[in-house]
Every structure is written in structure tokens, then in C-alpha cells.
Amino acid sequence: MTQITIKFKHIAIAGVSLSVFLIVLFLQTLNNSGRNDGDQAETSHWKFPEDLDHADYLLNEAYKKIAALEEKIISLEGRVPKTYPDVNFLNYLKRKRILITGGAGFVGSHLVDRLMSEGHEVIVVDNFFTGRKRNVEHWIGHENFELIHHDIVNPLFIEVDEIYHLASPASPPHYMHNPVKTIKTNTLGTINILGLARRLKAKILIASTSEVYGDPNIHPQPETYWGNVNPIGPRACYDEGKRVSETLTYAYAKQENMEVRVARIFNTYGPRMHMNDGRVVSNFILQALQNDVITVYGSGVQTRSFQYVSDLVEGMVALMSSNYSQPVNLGNPVEHTINEFASIIKNLVGGHSKVVHVSEVEDDPQRRRPDISRAKQYLSWEPKVDLNTGLHKTVEYFRNELKRFKYSHRNKFKFSKPS
Numbered sequence: 001m002t003q004i005t006i007k008f009k010h011i012a013i014a015g016v017s018l019s020v021f022l023i024v025l026f027l028q029t030l031n032n033s034g035r036n037d038g039d040q041a042e043t044s045h046w047k048f049p050e051d052l053d054h055a056d057y058l059l060n061e062a063y064k065k066i067a068a069l070e071e072k073i074i075s076l077e078g079r080v081p082k083t084y085p086d087v088n089f090l091n092y093l094k095r096k097r098i099l100i101t102g103g104a105g106f107v108g109s110h111l112v113d114r115l116m117s118e119g120h121e122v123i124v125v126d127n128f129f130t131g132r133k134r135n136v137e138h139w140i141g142h143e144n145f146e147l148i149h150h151d152i153v154n155p156l157f158i159e160v161d162e163i164y165h166l167a168s169p170a171s172p173p174h175y176m177h178n179p180v181k182t183i184k185t186n187t188l189g190t191i192n193i194l195g196l197a198r199r200l201k202a203k204i205l206i207a208s209t210s211e212v213y214g215d216p217n218i219h220p221q222p223e224t225y226w227g228n229v230n231p232i233g234p235r236a237c238y239d240e241g242k243r244v245s246e247t248l249t250y251a252y253a254k255q256e257n258m259e260v261r262v263a264r265i266f267n268t269y270g271p272r273m274h275m276n277d278g279r280v281v282s283n284f285i286l287q288a289l290q291n292d293v294i295t296v297y298g299s300g301v302q303t304r305s306f307q308y309v310s311d312l313v314e315g316m317v318a319l320m321s322s323n324y325s326q327p328v329n330l331g332n333p334v335e336h337t338i339n340e341f342a343s344i345i346k347n348l349v350g351g352h353s354k355v356v357h358v359s360e361v362e363d364d365p366q367r368r369r370p371d372i373s374r375a376k377q378y379l380s381w382e383p384k385v386d387l388n389t390g391l392h393k394t395v396e397y398f399r400n401e402l403k404r405f406k407y408s409h410r411n412k413f414k415f416s417k418p419s
């Protein structure tokens, strides 16, 4: 049935194209004969007004036919069933209604995929500041999926069993773009979502960050470390925002007797990172793919430990289903300097990019590596995807994104190269 419909569509489109072609040909002939006859206006038998009227009439008729065919195509397209990724069937006892705030973002959308494929009902709430409909478009229309355009700074009233609260910009250039809004999202937004969880008696997982440790004096960082954050620096809107978010979570848990989970997420990368994300993984890969200079901020001896997004998602799901309510680090403990990371990307992508050192970033944490003993002990979780495997997938993703941008006129002006 689908094939017949598609064939019919092609025939219809071919028919419309042929009609348009014949009409244009006819009009051109008319026009040419008009011009030729005009040269010998005195002797000609050309009846200009009548012919023009007739051409108008034909053109109108053609427009009508095209409009009718277009309508037909739209109605036929509506009948072609959309296919979705496979999902398990869960009976009503096991199936949960799960809210993911920020579910159209990079991490959120991978979590959506995981929970949808398990067979749950997933409701995504996103204000699309950094999230994109494209990240979840493969679920739009699915009976278990709902997408709500909403900013969590305003209260939200829906009915769910569990909440993953991820909504917040996470990349430094994004969260510094509007620091007040970042603080509002992580304070007012978190209060609204905790309030919702309290009303519904729903279990809630808060996405916190390694940034609560600031520029750490203890290495690697265990969850018991209280951190070293500059409260008035450029990163404070996010670092302090997330610290307040954690404080609120435990205040609600104690006062309202709620079940809470807190994931401290370390540097995460993978497909669906935004082209304009601005974090080191996407910047370096895009620079290498385009043979631009690879920009290392500062000396490049600062370190990070990178985890692939599927590992993070597994960690979050394990944390939610555990009985453990204290904060848990989710990250990959394999640590690299940024200089090393630049070489890794350059070797992986190839090309002839040069690595250059540009000015350092204010308050840039100098060392970061998670101590994941807690996650191992309480969640039996540890990362599985090594850097090489994860980066291969991510490079492939960005290669395709660049092709999309090259051939899509719509996107031509949207992507500004990382600098």
C-alpha cells in the first residue's frame, strides 16, 4: 500500500511538472511570436489581446490543476504511516509516565530514546534555548511520547510518576550568554520541578555537575569534597546555580520527605551535541574536519576526563532505580590534558589543522577527574565506551552535520564556526 502510494505520488509530481513545462513552453512560443510579429507590426495578422487572454485563461486553469494535485499529494502523504524506532511493550503495572525537563537537549534526547525503547511514556518539556526539536523528531506522533514547549521558570502542572530534571544550558558559552537566566533556571526552575515532584509524590533525579567542585584542590574528586567555587566569577551563574539546585533538592527531601537522586555529571560528549555548543569536544572536531586551527585555551595543561553519552544515560537510569539518595559522580575517570586531547582529535580526523594556543579562560578548572567508587559500589555502574570508540561515532556525526549545513540553504546563516 505504501509503495503504491509512493508510486502514485511520483506519477502525480511528474504529471504536474510536465503540465508546468508545457505551459511555460506554450507561453514562450507565444511571447517569441509576439516579439517577431512586433518587428513587422504593420503587416502582421497577430491578434495580441485575444492571445494574451487565452494564455491567461490557460495559466489560470493550470494553477487550479496544480493546486488540486498539491492537495491530493498532501492528503496522500498524511496516509503514509510514520515509522518509529522499536519500543518494548510494558503493561500498565510496569509502564511509567516519565517527565524529562530539557529532554530535547543533547543528553536529554538520548535519555528519551533509552526510556522510550524500554516502553515507558515519556513527556519532554523544553524551552528550546539549547534543545532542538530535531533531537526528538523521530518520536513525534508516537503514542507514548509528548513534547511540550515550556520554560520551567514558570510552574508546570502535569501528572507523572518520575522526573528527570535536566533543563539548563550546560556549555560555558551558553550558560554565560544570559547568566541571570541560567541562575533563574537552576533556582526558580528547580523549585518548580521539585514542587511538582512533591505534589505528585514522584521520584526525582536532578542533573548536577562536576562544576560544583569548581577549580578543585582534591584530585580526583569524590562526592564528599565540598568544592572550590568563585561565587562572583563568570562561571558562578552555573556552578552556584547547580549548587543551590542541590541544596534545594536536599532541603525538599528532608522537609517534605521526598525521594531524590542527584547525578554529578562530568564532561560528556557524543552525537547530537550542537554545532555551536562551544565545548572542547565539538570545537576541536569541527575545527579539524574543516582544516581550521584547533584552539587550545591557555597552556593546554589543564585536564578533563571525557565520558560517552550512552554511559551517562545508563548511569542516570541506574541511579534513578537505585535506593541511593546521596550525590553520585557519573563520569569516565580516564584523564587527558587538553593538549593531548587536541592531538587525539587531530590524529583521528586527519587533515592539516594546526594547534594554536589562545588566551586562557577565566576561572577555568585546572584538573578534573571523577572518583567513581560510589557509582561502582551503589549502582554497579562504570563507563563502558572507550574514548576512541566514542570519538569515532562523534566525528561521524559532525561530518554528516557539516554536509547537512553545506547543502541546506535554510541553515546557511545559522552556524558560526567555533573560534
Ligand SMILES: O=C(O)[C@H]1O[C@H](OP(=O)(O)OP(=O)(O)OC[C@H]2O[C@@H](n3ccc(=O)[nH]c3=O)[C@H](O)[C@@H]2O)[C@H](O)[C@@H](O)[C@@H]1O
Pocket: 170, 171, 172, 209, 210, 211, 238, 265, 266, 267, 268, 269, 278, 279, 280, 281, 283, 284, 295, 296, 297, 298, 302, 304, 338, 361, 364, 365, 418, 419
Ligand atoms: O562537557 C561537560 O559535560 C561539562 O562542560 C563544561 O565544563 P568544561 O569542562 O569547562 O567544558 P569545555 O568548555 O568543554 O572545556 C574543557 C576544557 O577545554 C578547554 N577548551 C575548550 C574549548 C576550546 O575550543 N578550546 C579549549 O582549550 C577549556 O578551556 C577547558 O579547559 C560545563 O561547565 C559542565 O557543566 C559540563 O558538565
